[in-house]
Amino acid sequence: MNKPKWFLSFLLLPILFFAGCVPVDSLNPLYTDKDIVFDSSLLGEWIGTGAADDGGLKFNKEGDNAYQVIMTDNNGGETKRTFYTGHLVAIGDHRFLDIVPQTWEARRDSYVLNIDQAKGSSKIEPRLLKLGEAAYMEFTGGNAAKSGQMHAQLRPAHWFFKIRMDGKKLRLDFIDDDKFRKSIELGKFHIGNALLGNAKSKTKDVVITADTKELQKFVVDHADDDSLFGEHLTELQRKP
Secondary structure, X not given: OOOOHHHHOOOOOOOOOOOOOOEOEEOOOOOOHHHEEOOHHHOEEEEEXXXXXXXXXXXXXXXXXXXXXXXXXXXXXXXXXXXXXXXXXXXXXXXXXXXXXXXXXXXXXXXXXXXXXXXXXXXXXXXXXXXXXXXXXXXXXXXXXXXXXXXXXXXXXXXXXXXXXXXXXEEEEEOEHHHHHHHHHOOOOOOOEEEEOOOOOOOOEEEEOOOHHHHHHHHHHOXXXXXXXXXXXXXXXXXX
């Protein structure tokens, strides 16, 4: 998968080193309102444990029960920050962090949409377009042939992490998109998804399209499966 520009700038940080991996995109959140919890012990700055680590994560309270998550890179004497909105999610005995970027950059591409009108109905393909990094356009609607309308909805991508925290140390495990795509193609995992790309693409981008209920069941069923949640950020510690 092509790595987001706003994400690649952090790949060189030892503290946030993903080994070239990024979390899989999900069109839907991992939470409903009843699943959201707020833990004040997450607030503050978290940094790597190594002396050479030069960056970190900062959690501020945002609204009643959300977090503003700031990823900071101090590399080269210039401070760069990327902002996310995060929610802490409690499902059963597990806790997850669901984040979405507060800004994103669209590709300057043109897209070909095929409209098939037959037997008094019409449909548009592809129904899902990746506009850039962490954002999609989904086309829905009823009978466009009769109504003359087709609905387009911007869908920002959600990333989610299994979170482990003891007050002093923080670990975030995630689902790698490339490994997940390969597992889907092999039939190892079964959950609503879309593989995006054209016939010339050597590999396709994968995005989870399952609704929140299906998504929650899937991550809980596999919460302890290292073959799914097999990647993690370097362990972080609270900044003194």
